[in-house]
Amino acid sequence: MDPIGNAAATSDGRVHADPVRALRWWLALYLASAACVAVQRTAFATENNFLIFRAAFTHVSAGQDLYAAYPSLHADFFKYSPTFALLFAPFALLPLVPGYLLWAVVCAMAVFAGIVRALPPRQAIVALALAWLPVVGDLQRAQSNALCAGLMILAWGGFERGHTWRPAMAIATATLVKLFPVVMLTVAVFRPRRIRSGVIFAAILLVFAALPLLVTPPATLAMQYRSWHAILRRDAAPVAQLGTGGGAVYAGIMGQLRLWWGVHWPNWPVQLAGALVLFAPLVVRRSEFGSLQFRCLVLASILVFCVLFNHKAESPSFSIAMIGMAIWFAVSERAWWRTALMAASFVVVNLMSTDLMPRAWYHGWYVPHLVKTIPLIPVWVVMQLELAGLIPNGLASHPAERDHLRAVPAEPDAPQPTQ
Numbered sequence: 258m259d260p261i262g263n264a265a266a267t268s269d270g271r272v273h274a275d276p277v278r279a280l281r282w283w284l285a286l287y288l289a290s291a292a293c294v295a296v297q298r299t300a301f302a303t304e305n306n307f308l309i310f311r312a313a314f315t316h317v318s319a320g321q322d323l324y325a326a327y328p329s330l331h332a333d334f335f336k337y338s339p340t341f342a343l344l345f346a347p348f349a350l351l352p353l354v355p356g357y358l359l360w361a362v363v364c365a366m367a368v369f370a371g372i373v374r375a376l377p378p379r380q381a382i383v384a385l386a387l388a389w390l391p392v393v394g395d396l397q398r399a400q401s402n403a404l405c406a407g408l409m410i411l412a413w414g415g416f417e418r419g420h421t422w423r424p425a426m427a428i429a430t431a432t433l434v435k436l437f438p439v440v441m442l443t444v445a446v447f448r449p450r451r452i453r454s455g456v457i458f459a460a461i462l463l464v465f466a467a468l469p470l471l472v473t474p475p476a477t478l479a480m481q482y483r484s485w486h487a488i489l490r491r492d493a494a495p496v497a498q499l500g501t502g503g504g505a506v507y508a509g510i511m512g513q514l515r516l517w518w519g520v521h522w523p524n525w526p527v528q529l530a531g532a533l534v535l536f537a538p539l540v541v542r543r544s545e546f547g548s549l550q551f552r553c554l555v556l557a558s559i560l561v562f563c564v565l566f567n568h569k570a571e572s573p574s575f576s577i578a579m580i581g582m583a584i585w586f587a588v589s590e591r592a593w594w595r596t597a598l599m600a601a602s603f604v605v606v607n608l609m610s611t612d613l614m615p616r617a618w619y620h621g622w623y624v625p626h627l628v629k630t631i632p633l634i635p636v637w638v639v640m641q642l643e644l645a646g647l648i649p650n651g652l653a654s655h656p657a658e659r660d661h662l663r664a665v666p667a668e669p670d671a672p673q674p675t676q
Contacts, residue, residue: 276378276379276381276382277378279378279382280373280378280381280382280385283369283382283385283386283389284369286389287365287366287368287369287385287389287392288362288365288366290365290389290392290393290396291358291361291362291364291365291396292358292361292362294357294361294393294396294397295354295357295358295360295361296354296358297397298357298397298399299353299354299357300354304357304397304398304399305331305332305333306398306399306400307353307356307357307360307399308330308331309331309333309334309335310335310337310341310342310345310348310349310360310399311345311348311349311353311356312327312330312331312335313335313337313341313342313345313349314342314343314345314346314349314350315349316335316342317339317342317343317469317472317473317481318343318472318473320473320474320477322480322481322484323335323339323342323481323484323485324336324481324484324485324487324488325484334488336485336488336489336492337401337433337434337435338433338434338466338485339466339469339473339478339481339482339485340433340465340466340468340469341401341433341434342469343468343469343471343472344468347359348360357399360399361396361399363404364392364395364396364401364403364404364407365392365396365403366407367403367404367406367407367408367411368388368392368403368406368407368410368580369385369407370407370411371406371407371408371409371410371411371413371414372384372385372388372410372580372583372584373385374410374411374414375410375413375414375417375553375556375584376553376584376587376588380587380588381587383583383586383587384580384583384584384586384587385583386583387579387582387583387586387587387599387603388576388579388580388583390603390607390608391403391575391576391579391580391606391607392576392580394572394573394576394607394610394611395573395576398572398573400571400573400574400576401434401435402435402573402574402576402577403576403577403580404431404434405431405434405435405437405438405577406560406576406577406580406581408427408428408430408431408434408438409427409428409431409438409441409556409559409560410556410560410580410584411423411424411427412424412425412427412428412431412441412444413441413444413552413556415427416444416445416448416454417549417552421450421453421454421457422457422461424441424444424445424454425454425457425458425461426461428441428442428458429458429461429462429465430465432462433462433465433466436489437563437567438563440532440535440559440562440563441559442454442455442458443535443536443539443555443559444552444555444556444559445458446539447539447543447546448546469481492568492569493524493568507570507571507572507574507575507627507629507630508567508568508569508570508627509564509565509566509567509568509570509630510527510531510565510566510630510634511524511527511528511566511568512568512570512627512630513627513630513631513634514527516626516627524568527566528566528568531562531565531566532562532566534641535558535559535562535641537641537645538641538644538645538646539555539644541645542644542645542646545646550588550650551644553584553585553588554585554588554640554643554644554650555644556581556584557581557582557584557585557588557640558581558585558637558640558641558644559581560577560578560580560581560584561577561578561581561582561585561633561636561637561640562637563577563578564577564578564633565578565630565633565634565637570630572610572629575606575629575633578606578633579602579603579606579607582599582602582636585636585640586599589643589650590649590650595639598632598635598636598639599636601632602632602633602636605628605629605631605632606629606632606633609623609628609629610623610629
């Protein structure tokens with residue numbers, strides 16, 4: 258069912274157009290927000306991240322080192338793939354304001370389209386409402402987190418509808434923006450045609466990785482990938498100082514361990530332990546993967562995991578986790594403690610990082626103590642306990658939503674699943 262084009266039907270056959278109308282209003286709000294942010298971050302201020310992305314396209318086209326410092330053009334370094342630099346062409350070739358506007362619209366629409374395709378209308382409204390402020394915050398920094406989250410959700414929706422090419426393309430695109438979206442391949446492992454999905458993903462990834470050959474020779478592209486690997490290795494090293502700004506402000510749960518317990522392990526043991534906790538319910542309760550409710554929880558957990566165990570988690574990165582929490586809350590049975598967890602996360606992660614918090618508190622307490630990460634921990638633990646069957650998570654209360662969550666039929670053009 259297309260939530261934008263069709264009304265929602267109840268179990269007694271009556272049709273309610275209100276959810277569809279509300280979704281159209283949310284679509285208008287997301288588009289209007291993208292337009293407002295584009296004007297705000299170009300006409301009234303200059304967003305450094307957007308300058309980095311624009312310059313990256315120029316550098317990859319000219320064969321210059323993407324990962325070198327260019328202080329005359331922007332602060333900080335470009336850290337995404339050469340393919341991302343090339344694909345940023347439509348936004349870089351436009352003047353500043355239209356380019357930013359197009360980028361903001363693409364990122365916002367990725368989230369909107371992903372959520373309305375993944376959830377029935379009433380639940381989509383709840384998720385879109387809770388995700389709106391995190392998405393706007395990401396757009397204000399011209400970041401790609403909303404785009405990655407949207408592509409991951411769209412990939413999940415593609416798997417739900419029996420596709421292989423579309424989700425593989427979405428995951429490959431997101432992976433070449435930021436590496437962590439590759440974890441969405443986990444969803445394919447427990448589905449039919451898993452080998453085919455993996456082969457298609459690998460093929461698309463290789464083709465996308467070679468796309469810069471359209472504008473640069475092979476030797477130069479090889480140099481770009483070596484330089485990208487070097488800057489990623491440098492970023493993977495444990496950070497001695499936290500809460501001082503920059504890409505390592507929060508550093509996920511690894512930052513919490515270093516701040517509160519003085520742990521200076523490498524990042525990978527903690528990330529490996531987190532991955533084992535993430536995947537354990539999928540292996541132990543593999544039979545539950547036939548439940549769409551279970552799969553919705555897997556999607557939400559993966560989105561939170563990508564931030565909680567990200568050693569380079571910046572403030573805008575938390576939009577991915579909040580989108581995951583929004584989906585979790587939207588599909589879960591209402592309980593006071595779930596509402597409390599969601600409300601606390603929304604206040605601490607979203608509102609406290611705005612101008613509503615006095616700047617002295619923000620710089621003197623909120624950032625140095627990595628407060629933004631704290632609400633993610635109990636929510637993700639609850640998600641994992643629900644996936645493990647230790648905490649019940651019933652379907653949402655509305656009859657039409659329960660029917661939708663029991664099964665999402667394959668689209669007419671989707672091939673029939675086979676092993």
